[in-house]
Amino acid sequence: MTEPLVSRELRGVGIGLGVAQGPVARMAEPAPAPSDAPSSLTADEEKARVAEAVAAVARELESRGAQAGGAAQEVLEAQAMMAEDPSLADEVNARIAQGRTGEFAVFDAFASFRDQLTALGGYLGERAADLDDVAQRVIARLRGEPAPGVPDPGHPFVLVAKDLAPADTALLDLDKVLALVTTEGGPTSHTAILAREKSIVAVVGATSATGLRDGETVIVDAAAGVVTTEPTSDELERANRRAADRAAAASAPLTDGALADGTAIPLLANLGNADAAAEAVALGAEGVGLFRTEFLFLSSSQAPTVEQQREAYTKLLQAFPGKKVVVRVLDAGADKPLAFLNDAHEENPALGLRGIRALRASEDILREQLTALAEADAATQADLWVMAPMVATVEETRYFVDLARDYGIKTAGVMVEVPSSALLADRVLVDADFASIGTNDLTQYTMAADRLLGSVASFQDPWHPAVLRLIREVGDAGRANGKPVGICGEAAADPLLAVVLVGLGATSLSMAPTALADVRATLLQHTLDQARTIASAALAASDAASARAAAQEAARS
Template sequence: MSGTSTRPALMRGIGIGRGTAVGPVLRMPDPVPDPSDRPSTLAPAEEQARATEALAATAAQLRERGEAAGGTAAEVLDALAMMAEDPALAADVQHRTEDGATAEHAIHAAMTTFRELLAGMGGYLGERAGDLDDVARRAIARLQGLPAPGIPESATPFVLVARDLAPADTATLDLERVLALVTTDGGPTSHTAILAREKGITAIVGATDAADLIDGDLVLVDAENGTVERDPAQERIDLARQRTATLQAIRAASSGPGRLADGRAVPLLANIGSPESAREAVARGAEGVGLFRTEVLFLGAEKAPSVDEQAATYRDVFAQFPGQKVVVRVLDAGADKPLAFLTDQGEENPALGRRGLRALAAHEEVLRDQLTALATAAAASQAHVQVMAPMVSTAGEARYFRDLAHELGIAVAGVMVEVPSCAIMADHVAANADFMSIGTNDLTQYVFAADRLLGTVSAFQDPWHPAVLRLIEQVGRAGAEHDVPVGICGEAAADPRLALVLVGLGATSLSMSSTSIADVRAELALRTVEEAKELAALALAADSAGTARAAVADRIASWPPPVL
């Protein structure tokens, strides 16, 4: 079905991965309609019982899906289940049923209140506001005897188009049927993007014009270039399929440690957040861990877990990487991840407030306990454990963290470079750190003063921009001058061509979602250090992210094709 000529033939968004797919569109069905606010004909206690059962069943269903999906999906869906079980939500629902509301309307209204609260907070919590809609729709569907919201059924493969996907849907996509995923909303760090990246799904998020696509439209989805092409010519389809075959052949021919064509080693590490994701990283050939996020141990807790409780989890992760490097980020609380026992309440702009190392330094006992737990677990492990502090802004903060870590028994302590001041002063920071690791997600956010989780400004969240690359170059140069390793632990490292640029800018290791390792390894193996530096120079000389990306693509296209 070709549709009308007024609909755009080419739609642009943010590509996840570098895959391509061709197939007919199938749109997500409309959600369960909002319930009416008519008074209940049942007794309040009966409505309360209905609501309690529906929310409990919804939580159980979400956890069941999470256990089946595993990895990050399990963590995401468990968080959703916790939303359904929130005591404050239950109290609000009970209050509304006591006032005569039906269970359906009480849940809908209570969730709407919570949603508006989270949306007003912005950042990570603002991005999660939409997840509450999914929890509410699932509970309401159960109350009404309707199927739970989900992916449409089809006997043949299709390209799924949606406003956005709930985490429960993304986590359980049938990859035998769903060729690619296109959403009109969301940014590069939305749950849809995170889970699509982890599962290796060809996806494009934030493609606004895709709202005009209708069931049956034939589309070519090109994640590497961030485009959705409606009614593509056969020549375009053949070219895409040829490129896919070439990529698969390159992946198959690439194995072992990451290195450039001239032999320069570039360790390829994984970003993880749990023992489960650690096991997945090992299975996908990660050479270690470049970012172990420890927040999962703390989020939702009334107080920090004990040293013994933390050490048990750390030992489980470290055991997966004997003889390999594991870089642990200490607790990054504040802003989008507030903790009652650590962070300040009521900050007008928490993303610019007391977060990361700033919050830990104000409650040093929490930091000391975590470092002690890490040192204890590391002593019983064969992994080479290193720690790094988030949200470091000055050389003084770097020195404070390094000295404290050394005092508590951790030999290697570095900093995350995600605040522009840290990058600008990288020569002084490098003199006070054992290593530096660039968090490109937050660095890009702060360079452009654009919330990285806010869809309306997602166009600014592009690490290809020369403003970001110039700061990375400064860090790379400082690292080389002080003989301090410089890693990349933001998702920029997962873009194979950008990975080459980052190496050209001075990155000595790259850390990413484990599903991206094969593509990055293959791309690095085709190029030398000098070629990486040449690509980096082209990107630095550009005036925008788009022109930087195009300049690099054009230069790569001008080189002889690789010999497979």
């Protein structure tokens, strides 16, 4: 057989450094919209059919959630509740009463609710896609068809999809799925975050992948952000060697994060609860760069007691003796509302009473949290650092640092997530002991693009030079004041962007533990001077895509 002379490359955003190859299996396209033709059944018969289908879908979602556990379980249980929402049932039944079929009534009522959620934006806007998935599952049940979902061709495959719904990602069989390719989404999309957490080779936002056919062999190169179709035998062999080399590197003895010239760059873990500490240590985390304390609060109707908090913080700190552990005090508001902290309606909660603002309004909660942290610190051997979220002013910095000192917290800092604190970093870092940059929110506020709203996902890219310039401001301020500057947003998990961040002045990087190996390997390929050169190339660009391309070119030079 004659080999193709030229391979075709489809470009997107790669997640991590992995490479994989295999036959394509495409997610089925959404079923066509039901006809608006009158029903041949009585209204009661249609209502009964729909009630049975909705209940079956809700139980299936709950079952998937129970199998998946963790955050996936919460998402799927929320979907099940959404499916059985009484007001949604009333809308469906109203359409059936007008003579419509159950399929059309579900389609039309769910679409109406979806449009309302999209208009609300924020967390609820992000749930609109989940509602579409529920509707598709109910309609499939009514039609007697298989539910939409991940295909099973009977062999390992490269999954190609528009994007993935939570119900599909929760139980993704990683023994079968060799790689992911999506035509939509960006580096902070649900699918991208899943890929990082589970170390799946992925290229997202590859718009041209719509033309891929079931069964054709492709190479998915996350490091280059390329999907190669019709690969030659030489290309397949090179991809095999790279995959083997990467597997060998991942199993090599763990070393601390460092650049090629020996400059130490501690690689830390982002954690949401103390139970994940052991896995983070096993994957090479040198400490914790972001411990989110929200898990203690979000599942309660009232704030946890000092004793409950102290127990959780002690468990965390005991897992990292002698290591740095950065704890963020409660970051509530926006997409994480808490009735006991702030139950007032806000038209735009992302710009409202959240983070340190909400804590100042309910200072007793902050004081109890600082008490518990100080007591846990006294009982353990970790190096505890505590930081405040969503700090926007120098005055807020002084307020938090002074209060933390009153409770015996030795190292108190701030998160830089708001452009104002980045621009004032030279003054913020006079008072704060350190700064940690939350790139997800910093990008959201810099680009005026809600991080939870799919319609503006393309703006949610930390590679944008406007975001990089703000990060440089903080890095420069850190050097001038002799204060450390960490990164704890999703950006740190992007290996090449991690190099850029170090070039901009970051002194530590924190990420999902599964991303540590790729970032560690990439840092070792560049000196500090080279990192600064690569960062300068990205800063000189005019948009996110060209910044990424410029950094890739500079890294190859």
